[in-house]
Amino acid sequence: MPRDHRRAKSIRVLLAEDQGMLRGALALLLGMEADIEVVAQVGAGDAIVDAALTHRPDVALLDIELPGMSGLDAAAELRTQVPDCRVLILTTFGRPGYLRRAMEAGAAGFLVKDGPVEDLAAAIRRVLSGETVVDPALAAAALSAGPNPLTARECDVLKASAGGATVADIAAGLHLSESTVRNYLSSAIGKTGTRNRMEAMREARQQGWL
Amino acid sequence: MPRDHRRAKSIRVLLAEDQGMLRGALALLLGMEADIEVVAQVGAGDAIVDAALTHRPDVALLDIELPGMSGLDAAAELRTQVPDCRVLILTTFGRPGYLRRAMEAGAAGFLVKDGPVEDLAAAIRRVLSGETVVDPALAAAALSAGPNPLTARECDVLKASAGGATVADIAAGLHLSESTVRNYLSSAIGKTGTRNRMEAMREARQQGWL
DNA sequence: ATCCGGGCGGGACAAATGTCATGGCCGACC
DNA sequence: GGTCGGCCATGACATTTGTCCCGCCCGGAT
Structure with missing residues (x-):
């Protein structure tokens, strides 16, 4: 018999963020949402896939700039190795190329670290329900900027x-x-x-x- | 009649941090502590002194890299304009020179954004009680590195x-x-x-x- | 009175950087 | 088979950068 007292199945979240204070704060806040459960926290990119294989999260919340492996590369790996896990990118910089690469890597959402914390739980729920979460202005910028011309x-x-x-x-x-x-x-x-x-x-x- | 239901006087905190998500998350977490109250949040350095004059915080929690004015410069200003307010620097980078300048600006504490969130409330209380909060290893590094040789x-x-x-x-x-x-x-x-x-x-x- | 050290500038020189034209090698595409 | 683009390399050249001289003016310390 499961020890979970809640009726609704809770959303299992993997949190990858190198800044300890932000990681801890987000984990605490997300954990307070009734329908969200942070099942794993990692501070390095090369720990993401392992943690996802072990804990089978529904959503992976990934920073891009991480020691070891980029969150974008990790997203691509997750796509093949843990295909049920939806990826939500959380980054400091709303760079057009980042958004583009995130989408190509199969991410389901793209959030910047400005903007209110309240958006975060909402984005997680929307991503899980199949929506794609992207700031429209940023999406336009990414499209109009064109692809990377560098070899x-x-x-x-x-x-x-x-x-x-x-x-x-x-x-x-x-x-x-x-x-x-x-x-x-x-x-x-x-x-x-x-x-x-x-x-x-x-x-x-x-x-x-x- | 004050609407505050708590017996103990709560610690009034000013929070200066440019990253919206971290600022929001820290404000929420600190607000949950029984004896801490976040009375002001700012996202730019040049808003710090004004906010402090208006809200008279007991502790100012300042990031260093801020738009407008550096948290270190703001700390120096607070020293003269709001001398009762103790300054706790919260920064991404534990650079020796930053610590040195923070101390010269009259800061009472210096925290890096790695390390657990739990340290934060504790540091605020210690700073308010008159202690100086600095990571000993970082302090040693700052001392051994010597002062800035550049004009x-x-x-x-x-x-x-x-x-x-x-x-x-x-x-x-x-x-x-x-x-x-x-x-x-x-x-x-x-x-x-x-x-x-x-x-x-x-x-x-x-x-x-x- | 003298001696720093810092701010400011000039000139001359070596080294590093950026540009361009040229060429070979490959794989992809038509 | 031909064409195109990316990768790798040379050599020649102009420009920029970094170094080391030199000098001047100041203000503060001895």
């Missing part, structure tokens, strides 16, 4: 150039010639319409292309 | 060089000659022991010097 290699080089790495550093890190690296950087700078690698990185990040 | 101008130039601005941009923005800008950048790079402006910025940020 995989150009993204690699931009990512590797973060933190002030020199061309030589990047070349060594990616096992490329220095000339090749400069060519990729140059073309990324061209495609982003910027003047140097820093601006190109900024722009690519802003768009959610990295 | 005010060097900081300005580093800040202005964020986002990929060229020397010409920085010079124009700060009304300086390009030679001067390059000299400041060079000396900042030297003092940080780095190889270029990007690394210098990274390091200076890491240390909390900006």
Whole structure:
């Protein structure tokens, strides 16, 4: 005989968020909803799939920027490994490219960390009932921005150039010639319409292309 | 006749945090503590002092990175304009320089956003009772790291060089000659022991010097 | 009175960065 | 089979960046 005293079946939620305080606060608040139960909390991206396999949540609430594995990549993995689990992305940045990638990864919803906490439980319920939860303005922005024009290699080089790495550093890190690296950087700078690698990185990040 | 049903006087808290969801969640949780009352919530640094003057909180819980005015600057202002209000800094980054500046600004405590939510209410009570709340390991790091070696101008130039601005941009923005800008950048790079402006910025940020 | 240290700028030079043209290699697509 | 695009690489070149000189003006400390 189940020890659950509630009549309605409660919604099982997996919570992935690296900031301990926010994770704890959200878990407590969600746990107070009568029909919601937080069955797992993780602080790293590479723990998401394991936790989902173990606890079989109905909804996974995923941050994007996580140590280990991105929440977007985790969403894609969940799609195949735990297909019954619906994914709700919860992120600081409403970048067009993030939303696009979230949708391509099969996410059912996309929330930004601004906006009131009250939205959260509501979004979880709507997502579970089959709705897709996305801010319309953000969706429009994502559509009008168009897809990522950068090739995989150009993204690699931009990512590797973060933190002030020199061309030589990047070349060594990616096992490329220095000339090749400069060519990729140059073309990324061209495609982003910027003047140097820093601006190109900024722009690519802003768009959610990295 | 006061409508407050509790016997004990409750602790009046001002909450300054730009991320809406975290702000809302913390406000709800703190409000559930029997002896704590959130009397004001703000999402911008330049609203802190006004709100404190209006609502006369016992404790101000301040994020550092805020739009408008830094939580550290706001703490310094509170020190003079609302001296009875104790300041508890709540930040994502446990940078040594942040802790140092927080203490110099008269903060009574310094919490990082990792670590459990449960610490928060406890820290508020301890701060109010006169204790200073600081993670000992972080305090040691701040002490051993030494003070900021950069001059005010060097900081300005580093800040202005964020986002990929060229020397010409920085010079124009700060009304300086390009030679001067390059000299400041060079000396900042030297003092940080780095190889270029990007690394210098990274390091200076890491240390909390900006 | 002298000596810092900081703010500001100039000039010269080496190194890093960004651009461009060119070419080979591959796989996908028509 | 031909074409196109991505990946990788060279070499030459202009521009930017970083370094090291030098100098001037100030205000505060000794």
